[in-house]
Amino acid sequence: MSNAISEEMTGSTQEIKNGWKPEIATAPLYMQVAHHLEARISNGDFAVGSLLPTENELAEALGVSRQTVRQAIGLLRNKGRLSARKGVGTRVEAIEATSGSTRFIAHSRSELFEIAAETEFVIGFREMVSAQGKLAVDLGCRPGRKFLHITGVRYPANRGKAFSWNEVYIDSRVAAAVKDITVARRAIFHYIEEFTGEKIHEIQQDVRPIAMDEDIAEKVGGKGGDLALIVNRRYYGSGRRLLEYAFQILPADRFTYTTTLRAET
């Protein structure tokens, strides 16, 4: 079973293994390994459909324990990039099998990053609002609290057909994080994390179908009454403090939500 890693390893030194230096980053080791593996899948080192080197081989090649490799593989399995079978090995899976549908729901925080990175949020409107009535209920806060309200359209990175209509409410205490942004190329909560240094610990998502009204339909290139999915997201910082609330309306004809469940045993 000759593979890229072992071939590269043949002449490699101890300090740098497969061009990967574990000591530079601050993220947990297993996450670094996951990113490393993912990068090598993306650049073709590990072909889609093929088997990864065994866990023991990877552990030795990368200079980490098998446990750490397993944790990394676990992350990528959750994302659907890898699948494992006892007695066989770990297979590289295709990212998106179904045709014509775009991935829009994340299964992990990091996936939310990736989706945002592939799209651009063009901000069209912003104002400070005071949460009252339904909004206060949606935000789960007491009435009167101030939020920065931003609306706009999210486009694919190549600026094709509109991706979604977005509305975002940001806690006024952290709203400065996006004050100069007119086109967001990363997730909004990423700007907030960068600005405050505080990490978003938890994101709650819910999805419901709706029929688009004329206004929104026009902005995303549909017509009134067309089917769509509305995705609500609540972003919580430490101590379950709500920092951001956002919803997104996605035309139904362009999106399918796909998951794969695997046997736990």
Place this chain on the structure above:
Amino acid sequence: MSNAISEEMTGSTQEIKNGWKPEIATAPLYMQVAHHLEARISNGDFAVGSLLPTENELAEALGVSRQTVRQAIGLLRNKGRLSARKGVGTRVEAIEATSGSTRFIAHSRSELFEIAAETEFVIGFREMVSAQGKLAVDLGCRPGRKFLHITGVRYPANRGKAFSWNEVYIDSRVAAAVKDITVARRAIFHYIEEFTGEKIHEIQQDVRPIAMDEDIAEKVGGKGGDLALIVNRRYYGSGRRLLEYAFQILPADRFTYTTTLRAET
């Protein structure tokens, strides 16, 4: 930090800990622990909103390693029943926070079991069909293959308002698994697993919004044109062999799909 476990433990023997016998079942230990913890949450031993005993306490009380407890907790965290914070502890979360919405999408195979167990699938119609045209494409098989086609309505276990309209296609080779079933109280794929002994390794789900037609709307107590979600599921056995294909139509007014994403770090 006095808790149910340690109180019960005080007078317990080594053989039986908290009324739990690890040796009876065949499932992995961490899964047994997860089920045990979940049961104790359900029956109120661990109150919603409170902190679980620490991992070390649980490990000692149950007579397993901390690693095993962590794996079990990990399962329940994925399901949203538990949330953990470094330096604080593991908190029991409410199952369903949002009002009026029912859980209908699984995040794991075991969750699919549970949802099925809480509902009854009343089979109204069944016939053998030969996959042609669109159906062959949906099933991803060559035309002419035989499937058992079953349709019916799924009700809550208490026989309240209809839950969903269901259509199921079962590979003719395993169709005998459900030949005597008129009301399914478990997941269909569970019958197949029991019959064949073969385990379903992977389930692919996708969700799209649709507008219900008159026929189906009537069966689930809505009216034509009402919004709904359609959930497609493909069930694969070993070697990615498609054993079952099913879709389910859920009236939008009664269902929301909710997930929580947590920081990986």
Place this chain on the structure above:
DNA sequence: TTTTCGTATATGTACGTACTAATTGATTTC
């Protein structure tokens, strides 16, 4: 009174070992 600092506590990370069980493929046997 408020702030700062240290300490205890809990989960998170990372390593190690050993064994279990599913799968594959070669070998043997009928």
Place this chain on the structure above:
DNA sequence: GAAATCAATTAGTACGTACATATACGAAAA
């Protein structure tokens, strides 16, 4: 030639250890 058997391989389970890091709480200092 087909079926059964065995051995090698690989992911899965389970245990152990040690240390890192975020959090909460109380004591000391400003």
